[in-house]
Amino acid sequence: MNTDITIYNSKQTSEDKEICDQLASIIDGELSKTESKVWHAHPVWFIEGNPIVGYSKQKSGIRLMFWSGADFEEEALCVRGEKFKDASIFFNNVSEIKIKDLKRWLKKSQEIQWDYKNIVKRKGRLERLK
Numbered sequence: 001m002n003t004d005i006t007i008y009n010s011k012q013t014s015e016d017k018e019i020c021d022q023l024a025s026i027i028d029g030e031l032s033k034t035e036s037k038v039w040h041a042h043p044v045w046f047i048e049g050n051p052i053v054g055y056s057k058q059k060s061g062i063r064l065m066f067w068s069g070a071d072f073e074e075e076a077l078c079v080r081g082e083k084f085k086d087a088s089i090f091f092n093n094v095s096e097i098k099i100k101d102l103k104r105w106l107k108k109s110q111e112i113q114w115d116y117k118n119i120v121k122r123k124g125r126l127e128r129l130k
Contacts, residue, residue: 004038005036007038012062016061020043023062024043026106027053031052031110042056052067052068053105062092063089066105069088069105070086072112074101113128115128
């Protein structure tokens with residue numbers, strides 16, 4: 001696991017750390033060919049510089065966000081972004097993480113991608129990569 005992500009996780013409460021550690025472990029295992037780092041203050045995984053998945057501590061719990069998740073057609077990813085193609089789910093206990101679902105979403109995150117890497121260059125307009 002990326003050292004900065006390990007440090008991020010260690011700063012969470014014990015319950016939130018357990019969630020973060022579980023998410024990071026599964027994401028790292030399923031997305032072994034990606035780059036990961038703490039980006040904009042939270043852990044994010046990238047494919048060729050394009051952000052695809054990350055998590056952060058918010059008031060509602062640990063938010064797992066997929067940058068292109070709105071197109072995954074997954075009912076559980078019900079927190080949708082208003083401006084872009086992101087979709088999220090919140091966890092408050094590690095027991096809420098359904099590993100089978102998470103692995104399916106991670107597979108879709110590699111197959112369905114919008115180009116966030118070049119969003120500034122395109123003045124806020126997204127283009128589909130995959």
